[in-house]
Amino acid sequence: SQELEQSPQSLIVQEGKNLTINCTSSKTLYGLYWYKQKYGEGLIFLMMLQKGGEEKSHEKITAKLDEKKQQSSLHITASQPSHAGIYLCGARSRSNDYKLSFGAGTTVTVRA
Amino acid sequence: ETGVTQTPRHLVMGMTNKKSLKCEQHLGHNAMYWYKQSAKKPLELMFVYSLEERVENNSVPSRFSPECPNSSHLFLHLHTLQPEDSALYLCASSQVKGAAEKLFFGSGTQLSVL
Numbered sequence: 020s021q022e023l024e025q026s027p028q029s030l031i032v033q034e035g036k037n038l039t040i041n042c043t044s045s046k047t048l049y050g051l052y053w054y055k056q057k058y059g060e061g062l063i064f065l066m067m068l069q070k071g072g073e074e075k076s077h078e079k080i081t082a083k084l085d086e087k088k089q090q091s092s093l094h095i096t097a098s099q100p101s102h103a104g105i106y107l108c109g110a111r112s113r114s115n116d117y118k119l120s121f122g123a124g125t126t127v128t129v130r131a
Numbered sequence: 132e133t134g135v136t137q138t139p140r141h142l143v144m145g146m147t148n149k150k151s152l153k154c155e156q157h158l159g160h161n162a163m164y165w166y167k168q169s170a171k172k173p174l175e176l177m178f179v180y181s182l183e184e185r186v187e188n189n190s191v192p193s194r195f196s197p198e199c200p201n202s203s204h205l206f207l208h209l210h211t212l213q214p215e216d217s218a219l220y221l222c223a224s225s226q227v228k229g230a231a232e233k234l235f236f237g238s239g240t241q242l243s244v245l
Contacts, residue, residue: 052233061236117162117227119234121174
């Protein structure tokens with residue numbers, strides 16, 4: 020099965036500062052999904068990347084996919100308290116697979 | 132509001148109880164999933180239903196019994212659970228076109244087994 024390793028496990032950032040989260044896969048990536056979760060709640064979809072070199076942005080969040088390295092990064096610019104939460108990456112192990120495997124998540128705390 | 136509704140939001144049960152978790156999706160999707168989320172661990176996929184047929188069962192103990200009566204509803208029946216089954220149980224749905232599109236998640240049921 021596919022394993023996704025996220026780093027760091029948690030981070031604390033001062034409001035207004037930038038942060039980066041990484042997600043590395045043990046196998047070839049067939050679609051990389053980023054979700055955000057508030058503690059004890061469901062996952063909210065952020066972005067999906069499918070092609071090597073692809074980069075997507077939404078508001079202050081940018082995600083990139085490096086297919087060769089089997090890795091994706093999520094970058095938040097000028098963090099705000101609303102960016103606090105748990106960020107999870109998910110991926111498919113086969114191109115025609117239904118399910119997503121997920122990493123353990125990165126907990127982000129934004130200090131005012 | 133993601134279009135996927137889970138009830139109850141919180142559940143406390145004894146090891147001898149029988150209870151059920153309910154999930155309903157209003158998105159017209161044809162696949163539904165149960166995931167288990169324990170502290171500091173990756174989400175564990177439990178069951179997958181596609182077009183109301185169970186297509187995956189990841190060696191889940193028989194004390195967990197899923198039911199998918201139609202494409203909009205998914206249940207997880209629980210009986211004689213153990214304290215280590217305490218976790219957040221998440222339901223998700225997606226549209227399957229060859230491969231699945233992105234998953235939409237419910238808010239989860241926080242389960243505590245005493």
